[in-house]
Amino acid sequence: MTLTQDAPARARREAAPRHHASLIVQGRDRTGIVGAVGAVLAEHGANIVSLDQYSDNPQGGAFFQRTVFGLDDLRAALPAVEEDLDVRLARDYGLTYTLRDLSVPKRVAIFASKSDHCLLDLLWRHRQGQLPVTVSMVISNHPDVAEEVRSFGIPFFHVPCQGSDKSAAEAEHLRLLQGNVDFVVLARYMQILSGDFIERVGVPVINIHHSFLPAFIGAGPYAKAKERGVKLVGATAHYVTEDLDEGPIIEQDVVRVTHADTAADLQRRGADVERAVLSRAVLWHAEDRVIRNGNHTIVFA
Structure with missing residues (x-):
């Protein structure tokens, strides 16, 4: 079933940040996670807009991070960003993550x-x-x-x-x-x-x-x-x-x-x-x- 959008909702969607994405990372805490995230984003020319993190125990406890970044031509660039995150975060650090285009409500x-x-x-x-x-x-x-x-x-x-x-x-x-x-x-x-x-x-x-x-x-x-x-x-x-x-x-x-x-x-x-x-x-x-x-x-x- 296809549901139609009202005009105000379409206008708000078009007014949303078109080049911002959220990156949620979680897993076991260890040295270098924040640096690894920053390095991947920098390699793709992304600008970090905000970054929040929490660890319940810096010595191998649970680690959580939310990063919002801006990147020109975001939708076209996301597959390549995700590919590099798979290597640096999932493979090298054993972390799980989600990556989402924030312009899509x-x-x-x-x-x-x-x-x-x-x-x-x-x-x-x-x-x-x-x-x-x-x-x-x-x-x-x-x-x-x-x-x-x-x-x-x-x-x-x-x-x-x-x-x-x-x-x-x-x-x-x-x-x-x-x-x-x-x-x-x-x-x-x-x-x-x-x-x-x-x-x-x-x-x-x-x-x-x-x-x-x-x-x-x-x-x-x-x-x-x-x-x-x-x-x-x-x-x-x-x-x-x-x-x-x-x-x-x-x-x-x-x-x-x-x-x-x-x-x-x-x-x-x-x-x-x-x-x-x-x-x-x-x-x-x-x-x-x-x-x-x-x-x-x-x-x-």
């Missing part, structure tokens, strides 16, 4: 239910050019937000999901997503994804959780928070795994509340935090700033 599908605050915030930020992504589609198990989504020029698909057997709905999800997306965002999608779906979708899935994990999991988190007299309300964006709400955390934030706040106040203020946390997580993932390592992440924000 990642394609995202957004899943939503009736709560629309995270969904509409992402669509608004995308329209304003704040998120360097292509929104391929919005999928919802309710039709309530269809007209609002379509007003942004984004394809909307209503896929009902009722009862305990979600196999038919997930089969339709996979049909819609296949070959059309690079990652999926659950913008308060109130359905649990099966392990089979997570395995078969083949792309990262980002979720926003309405609490500062791990706390107040399950239904009615703000009512539970009110009962406990909490002083902070938070939100957590994380990658989805088969273990519910246990995936690698990308971003978290909190807002201070008091005994005078009602449960509705907590929900309203929590929604503000959810929007901010999810938008940052989507932005950082889109810009290759998040590196997964086991069940945690390195975020070069």
Whole structure:
């Protein structure tokens, strides 16, 4: 299936840096990695725009590096750059890496239910050019937000999901997503994804959780928070795994509340935090700033 782009999305894509690429490197730390990366890029006439690195132990620990570089005629030059990186990084240092043209935005599908605050915030930020992504589609198990989504020029698909057997709905999800997306965002999608779906979708899935994990999991988190007299309300964006709400955390934030706040106040203020946390997580993932390592992440924000 081919999905068309709205005009504003095309304009943003054309305005993106045409000659910038991201290089993500990870593996066992050892002397000379940064120099090797710099040498390969210099040999191809590339200019390093930014470089972030982290090692959990300089004596053979885990090493992570994000480099953004500029290079004229980037698309034509990337195969040769990649060939040299294979030799210098993969063969000589035993490192893994990913190389991506940043002028080509990642394609995202957004899943939503009736709560629309995270969904509409992402669509608004995308329209304003704040998120360097292509929104391929919005999928919802309710039709309530269809007209609002379509007003942004984004394809909307209503896929009902009722009862305990979600196999038919997930089969339709996979049909819609296949070959059309690079990652999926659950913008308060109130359905649990099966392990089979997570395995078969083949792309990262980002979720926003309405609490500062791990706390107040399950239904009615703000009512539970009110009962406990909490002083902070938070939100957590994380990658989805088969273990519910246990995936690698990308971003978290909190807002201070008091005994005078009602449960509705907590929900309203929590929604503000959810929007901010999810938008940052989507932005950082889109810009290759998040590196997964086991069940945690390195975020070069």
